Amino acid sequence: MPVRLDRSSADFDQRFAAFLAAKREASADVEAAARAIVDDVAKRGDAALLEATAKFDRLRLDASSLRVSAAEIEAAVKACEPATLDALELARDRIETYHRRQLPKDERFTDPLGVELGWRYTAIESAGLYVPGGTAAYPSSVLMNAVPAKVAGVSRLVMVVPSPDGKLNPLVLAAAYLGGVTEIYRVGGAQAVAALAHGTATIAPVAKIVGPGNAYVAAAKRLVFGKVGIDMIAGPSEVLVIADDTGNADWIAADLLAQAEHDSSAQSILITDSARLATDVEKAVEAQLKTLPRAAIASASWADFGAVIMVKNLGDVVPLADAIAAEHLEIMTVDPDALAAKIRNAGAVFLGPHTPEAIGDYVGGSNHVLPTARSARFSSGLSVHDFMKRTSILKCGPDQLRALGPAAMTLGKAEGLDAHSRSIGLRLNLS
Amino acid sequence: MPVRLDRSSADFDQRFAAFLAAKREASADVEAAARAIVDDVAKRGDAALLEATAKFDRLRLDASSLRVSAAEIEAAVKACEPATLDALELARDRIETYHRRQLPKDERFTDPLGVELGWRYTAIESAGLYVPGGTAAYPSSVLMNAVPAKVAGVSRLVMVVPSPDGKLNPLVLAAAYLGGVTEIYRVGGAQAVAALAHGTATIAPVAKIVGPGNAYVAAAKRLVFGKVGIDMIAGPSEVLVIADDTGNADWIAADLLAQAEHDSSAQSILITDSARLATDVEKAVEAQLKTLPRAAIASASWADFGAVIMVKNLGDVVPLADAIAAEHLEIMTVDPDALAAKIRNAGAVFLGPHTPEAIGDYVGGSNHVLPTARSARFSSGLSVHDFMKRTSILKCGPDQLRALGPAAMTLGKAEGLDAHSRSIGLRLNLS
Numbered sequence: 001m002p003v004r005l006d007r008s009s010a011d012f013d014q015r016f017a018a019f020l021a022a023k024r025e026a027s028a029d030v031e032a033a034a035r036a037i038v039d040d041v042a043k044r045g046d047a048a049l050l051e052a053t054a055k056f057d058r059l060r061l062d063a064s065s066l067r068v069s070a071a072e073i074e075a076a077v078k079a080c081e082p083a084t085l086d087a088l089e090l091a092r093d094r095i096e097t098y099h100r101r102q103l104p105k106d107e108r109f110t111d112p113l114g115v116e117l118g119w120r121y122t123a124i125e126s127a128g129l130y131v132p133g134g135t136a137a138y139p140s141s142v143l144m145n146a147v148p149a150k151v152a153g154v155s156r157l158v159m160v161v162p163s164p165d166g167k168l169n170p171l172v173l174a175a176a177y178l179g180g181v182t183e184i185y186r187v188g189g190a191q192a193v194a195a196l197a198h199g200t201a202t203i204a205p206v207a208k209i210v211g212p213g214n215a216y217v218a219a220a221k222r223l224v225f226g227k228v229g230i231d232m233i234a235g236p237s238e239v240l241v242i243a244d245d246t247g248n249a250d251w252i253a254a255d256l257l258a259q260a261e262h263d264s265s266a267q268s269i270l271i272t273d274s275a276r277l278a279t280d281v282e283k284a285v286e287a288q289l290k291t292l293p294r295a296a297i298a299s300a301s302w303a304d305f306g307a308v309i310m311v312k313n314l315g316d317v318v319p320l321a322d323a324i325a326a327e328h329l330e331i332m333t334v335d336p337d338a339l340a341a342k343i344r345n346a347g348a349v350f351l352g353p354h355t356p357e358a359i360g361d362y363v364g365g366s367n368h369v370l371p372t373a374r375s376a377r378f379s380s381g382l383s384v385h386d387f388m389k390r391t392s393i394l395k396c397g398p399d400q401l402r403a404l405g406p407a408a409m410t411l412g413k414a415e416g417l418d419a420h421s422r423s424i425g426l427r428l429n430l431s
Numbered sequence: 432m433p434v435r436l437d438r439s440s441a442d443f444d445q446r447f448a449a450f451l452a453a454k455r456e457a458s459a460d461v462e463a464a465a466r467a468i469v470d471d472v473a474k475r476g477d478a479a480l481l482e483a484t485a486k487f488d489r490l491r492l493d494a495s496s497l498r499v500s501a502a503e504i505e506a507a508v509k510a511c512e513p514a515t516l517d518a519l520e521l522a523r524d525r526i527e528t529y530h531r532r533q534l535p536k537d538e539r540f541t542d543p544l545g546v547e548l549g550w551r552y553t554a555i556e557s558a559g560l561y562v563p564g565g566t567a568a569y570p571s572s573v574l575m576n577a578v579p580a581k582v583a584g585v586s587r588l589v590m591v592v593p594s595p596d597g598k599l600n601p602l603v604l605a606a607a608y609l610g611g612v613t614e615i616y617r618v619g620g621a622q623a624v625a626a627l628a629h630g631t632a633t634i635a636p637v638a639k640i641v642g643p644g645n646a647y648v649a650a651a652k653r654l655v656f657g658k659v660g661i662d663m664i665a666g667p668s669e670v671l672v673i674a675d676d677t678g679n680a681d682w683i684a685a686d687l688l689a690q691a692e693h694d695s696s697a698q699s700i701l702i703t704d705s706a707r708l709a710t711d712v713e714k715a716v717e718a719q720l721k722t723l724p725r726a727a728i729a730s731a732s733w734a735d736f737g738a739v740i741m742v743k744n745l746g747d748v749v750p751l752a753d754a755i756a757a758e759h760l761e762i763m764t765v766d767p768d769a770l771a772a773k774i775r776n777a778g779a780v781f782l783g784p785h786t787p788e789a790i791g792d793y794v795g796g797s798n799h800v801l802p803t804a805r806s807a808r809f810s811s812g813l814s815v816h817d818f819m820k821r822t823s824i825l826k827c828g829p830d831q832l833r834a835l836g837p838a839a840m841t842l843g844k845a846e847g848l849d850a851h852s853r854s855i856g857l858r859l860n861l862s
Binding site for chain 1: 546724776825
């Protein structure tokens with residue numbers, strides 16, 4: 001059974017704090033193993049990459065078969081159901097439309113002294129997109145990563161995806177095709193991250209690596225961070241549903257289970273001021289679990305990490321929601337917009353009863369790569385910004401240097417940096 | 432002597448690649464030591480923090496003396512030269528004006544189907560600012576970190592600064608005062624990073640940690656990344672000067688030395704098409720070194736990591752500059768704007784002969800916290816964006832769900848996520 005917390009009980013603060021602090025991921029120390037693989041690929045390149053692939057994916061490749069051929073991609077597209085391809089195309093188009101609005105604007109202005117200032121955005125030259133193999137191989141995630149990169153103007157977009165025992169999900173290749181990704185390598189794990197970061201004879205290095213992966217992938221990304229950019233360290237997914245007595249228990253239960261079915265470490269939370277709704281949702285969850293294909297995963301997630309939190313009135317939920325800082329926040333109350341405006345920490349908000357989170361996962365247009373594990377307190381979902389960078393611009397003429405130079409010289413001297421001061425003084429004949 | 436490379440020599444590509452790959456930092460493995468400290472503070476809180484401070488800073492504190500008092504801050508402000516305070520105020524005001532322009536806009540729009548989409552920016556609730564002690568205690572850096580956080584709307588801004596043997600730089604406290612930072616703790620190193628990330632009885636945890644530090648601080652930031660946000664892992668500073676025959680050798684030499692005096696691992700590079708200028712700059716560097724207070728540091732940096740790269744014509748510099756991806760890029764050519772527009776990778780660009788980088792360090796208004804060690808290929812300087820996060824917004828009504836739902840259900844089923852599909856089907860009476 002999921003935990004039940006009551007905001008009005010005497011020990012609520014303590015229990016809520018414990019709930020927030022609970023770890024949902026096994027903290028098996030995979031770092032040493034990931035480091036050994038990364039170092040090996042950095043040193044021995046393709047040879048190490050091929051050995052690791054033979055070992056972990058049970059797949060013997062050579063340098064010439066690392067890359068997925070155009071013919072394979074074409075065949076995968078042909079193997080997909082037309083209705084699925086249509087849905088992927090709809091998703092791609094809507095993601096593209098949404099993300100085009102994120103393209104940042106350059107700025108250039110002249111201040112009252114005549115100093116020219118501003119900044120300029122440019123796309124990252126190359127990006128690597130990690131796509132998990134096996135059960136977590138989601139074509140929708142390929143689009144969610146590839147489309148913003150393309151919109152940003154990344155000219156070289158490389159995908160890596162493991163093919164355990166040689167198996168590749170045709171939908172993943174089809175999504176890559178629709179997202180405009182043509183350079184794909186059938187490698188995964190820490191070895192693929194290392195190849196993208198350090199480069200091998202076959203795989204040229206990239207400037208930034210994005211995309212989710214297992215604990216080894218996460219550890220490898222953390223290790224190569226600095227050498228290349230990374231997006232985030234993604235954890236198990238979570239949803240917070242806030243509902244009042246107007247909420248539909250069946251719909252809410254379905255949404256909680258949609259989160260829970262991802263992973264036994266996923267987390268589904270309901271906060272409500274309605275005891276009736278809380279009970280009805282719990283019953284509906286049990287009922288729906290009976291016919292759910294992934295019931296084993298979903299029921300483990302719900303039992304181990306699910307929660308129903310009772311509040312006296314909906315105003316009380318704001319600090320709780322901000323502390324939870326959910327990846328996905330659904331609000332099904334009489335006035336969802338008003339409540340959403342008060343909540344500060346959430347990766348994405350889904351407003352009203354007709355916006356199940358699954359719409360946002362696929363075809364809403366916004367990105368489904370979102371901050372997990374309370375990181376919405378300090379970070380944002382994937383966007384076009386993740387594939388661009390900003391160069392600041394400064395231009396003084398002699399008059400401006402004369403106006404600003406003395407203050408800068410004062411600070412340079414105060415910091416013990418005389419060469420800083422001198423670089424200005426020489427120009428002003430002040431040194 | 433700095434390395435001399437010639438773009439037209441047969442082995443240039445190889446030598447340039449080796450130059451780019453050269454490490455400038457000792458790769459002493461401090462991670463294990465940092466991890467032990469971080470874990471200890473996470474577990475034992477204040478007690479561990481105080482013990483580490485006694486050990487590394489030779490300073491015995493108790494919980495009540497961790498925080499720098501308002502009276503101490505006031506006394507520090509009074510101890511500063513009025514001219515220095517004036518210069519810091521000018522810097523603060525100009526940084527604030529520049530960064531106000533970075534405040535991102537929320538977006539909300541309705542698409543042709545009637546789906547409401549958008550995003551909303553909010554400030555991070557709390558941020559920790561690490562300020563190094565000792566020689567690298569720069570009041571200007573306090574402003575460069577604190578002002579964007581304040582502009583973003585961060586309500587709790589905490590500063591940590593080590594005070595080895597009890598010594599605190601009054602200018603650092605004065606800069607904090609001017610930047611509006613009132614919560615300051617006299618701790619540093621990995622233990623301070625751990626306290627900010629995990630919290631102790633005295634120091635409440637923050638959501639994000641920014642600011643430069645030594646190798647232990649960098650390792651600790653990397654370790655707590657995920658638990659909290661971090662800005663970047665900063666490395667030694669660097670400048671690339673691109674100049675043609677119109678360049679003033681004395682000014683360029685001064686700028687190269689302004690970079691070199693930071694740290695013996697700093698790097699100063701000149702690329703020019705003028706053999707005359709290259710020789711004159713090298714001579715001017717030697718001449719200026721003779722009277723520079725930090726000559727030992729600057730000459731070590733110049734000798735070990737400095738470089739003069741000759742090109743046949745200035746068009747050749749674009750790929751070289753993009754590969755170097757310098758933190759600071761100065762362009763002193765006949766048409767600096769035209770050349771700057773072609774270069775993609777740089778943290779900040781300083782245009783023309785009257786814009787020495789030192790202006791940008793202090794009073795230009797743009798941020799001096801910039802990506803080092805080639806990370807301008809994938810990241811940007813510190814900005815208001817680093818202290819805000821974006822929540823995406825999605826709202827469907829019944830009609831919109833009917834329009835988009837079937838495609839989302841198709842994708843849910845294709846990914847094996849039936850509960851996703853069902854959460855939509857239930858609402859549409861399709862399940």
